[in-house]
Amino acid sequence: MNDELLRNKIIAFFSGIDTYYGVKLEVTESIYTAFPDVTTTDGTWNLSEFVLANAAYRKDGNRFMIEGSGRYIEFAALQIIGFTQSGRHKYEIVEQYGTSVFRVTKLRFFDRY
Numbered sequence: 001m002n003d004e005l006l007r008n009k010i011i012a013f014f015s016g017i018d019t020y021y022g023v024k025l026e027v028t029e030s031i032y033t034a035f036p037d038v039t040t041t042d043g044t045w046n047l048s049e050f051v052l053a054n055a056a057y058r059k060d061g062n063r064f065m066i067e068g069s070g071r072y073i074e075f076a077a078l079q080i081i082g083f084t085q086s087g088r089h090k091y092e093i094v095e096q097y098g099t100s101v102f103r104v105t106k107l108r109f110f111d112r113y
Helices: 003-015
Strands: 024-032 044-051 054-058 063-068 071-076 080-087 090-098 101-109
Touching: 003 080, 024 071, 071 090
Parallel strands: none
Antiparallel strands: 024 044, 024 101, 054 063, 063 071, 080 090, 090 101
16 A cells, blocks of 8 residues: 555544544454464454543644543554454454554454444
């Protein structure tokens, strides 16, 4: 995926994320030392659920952020190397923090209907 296409997909997602305000969000985060040839046993996992209350872009530090119900998560804009929509209301963000350190964050918004 070229950088401009990736950038446009991320901006489009965060520009429309307000449609999910008030919706329960499941966030699964994993740290990997190898990617993409990994299995679920290769990562260190965190899982949380909260109702999305706000999302924004923090120019100082170039971070996208989401928050709600006592939870705050940031994504380093310049470290994002992958963004996909894996299903209805399901998204995956891949950040690379070193030559072999990756954070994969899966977002699943629970349908209102």
